Amino acid sequence: MTGASRGIGRAVAEAFAAAGDRVAIHHRDSRELAERLRAGLPGDGHTVVRADVADPEQVRRMVDEAAEALGGIDVLVNNAGVFFDHPITEVSYQEWQDAWRRTLDTNLVGAANAAWCAVRHMGPGGRIVNVSSRGAFRGEPDGPAYGASKAGLNALGQSLAIALAPHGIAVGTVAPGFVETDMTNEHLKSPRGDAVRAQSPFGRVGRPEEIAAAVLYLASPAAEWTSGAVIDLNGASYLR
Ligand code: NAD
Numbered sequence: 044m045t046g047a048s049r050g051i052g053r054a055v056a057e058a059f060a061a062a063g064d065r066v067a068i069h070h071r072d073s074r075e076l077a078e079r080l081r082a083g084l085p086g087d088g089h090t091v092v093r094a095d096v097a098d099p100e101q102v103r104r105m106v107d108e109a110a111e112a113l114g115g116i117d118v119l120v121n122n123a124g125v126f127f128d129h130p131i132t133e134v135s136y137q138e139w140q141d142a143w144r145r146t147l148d149t150n151l152v153g154a155a156n157a158a159w160c161a162v163r164h165m166g167p168g169g170r171i172v173n174v175s176s177r178g179a180f181r182g183e184p185d186g187p188a189y190g191a192s193k194a195g196l197n198a199l200g201q202s203l204a205i206a207l208a209p210h211g212i213a214v215g216t217v218a219p220g221f222v223e224t225d226m227t228n229e230h231l232k233s234p235r236g237d238a239v240r241a242q243s244p245f246g247r248v249g250r251p252e253e254i255a256a257a258v259l260y261l262a263s264p265a266a267e268w269t270s271g272a273v274i275d276l277n278g279a280s281y282l283r
Pocket of ligand 1 (some may be wrong): 045047048049050051052059070072094095096097122123124147152174175176177218219220221222223224225226227259
């Protein structure tokens with residue numbers, strides 16, 4: 044479970060633990076938060092692992108450590124992700140390069156590498172769930188690398204769904220609209236936040252637990268037939 048110390052990842056870790064699963068709580072630089080989460084989760088046997096998911100060797104080590112601590116891996120959730128502002132007309136060429144490299148290495152290549160490593164510890168019934176974004180479909184004018192990385196993640200999920208079906212492994216993707224987390228806090232507090240909330244007929248943005256519920260479904264035995272699907276989760280935003 045990558046990026047598990049806060050936000051959507053934390054809610055997913057809590058939901059798995061509440062369902063009786065053991066969780067490898069991944070973090071990059073928030074050991075304290077991750078340890079506190081582990082201590083507060085129901086059930087035993089949870090573990091904390093660390094990696095910069097943009098670094099292939101760290102990803103390999105993290106997955107191997109998780110598999111050893113848990114006695115195998117049933118589910119990989121690729122949730123860690125970054126968003127950088129880099130509007131094309133405003134940033135320097137160097138800033139543009141940096142944003143593309145860091146975003147793709149984290150959101151897309153990191154997820155692909157974690158999948159490569161995790162399937163080697165999975166048997167039939169294994170599940171991979173990727174956390175994509177509305178930005179994959181609707182464009183991200185201030186963060187084009189983010190939108191492209193998430194569109195790539197959707198395509199990765201479809202390709203892996205085909206490749207892994209003969210091994211009994213299903214691959215699902217959730218694509219949330221705005222969810223209230225550290226990633227979006229500032230945006231949602233700014234005057235633009237009202238417009239975001241008004242996009243949904245519910246007049247609000249998503250809650251991390253609502254994304255976690257869909258991730259848990261995609262991780263369940265019932266979700267084999269959902270393999271390859273990308274589930275939009277946005278409270279009917281964008282329909283009007
Ligand atoms: P968040 O910033 O709270 O969580 C992101 C997590 O990823 C953090 O724990 C961070 O430490 C981790 N992370 C980032 N770069 C990393 C790296 N190189 N190595 C290891 N870990 C790294 O934000 P969130 O909203 O909880 O985001 C979780 C996922 O949901 C992300 O993939 C994000 O793109 C996606 N998402 C969020 C929203 C939203 O509105 N909040 C909407 C759609 C999709």
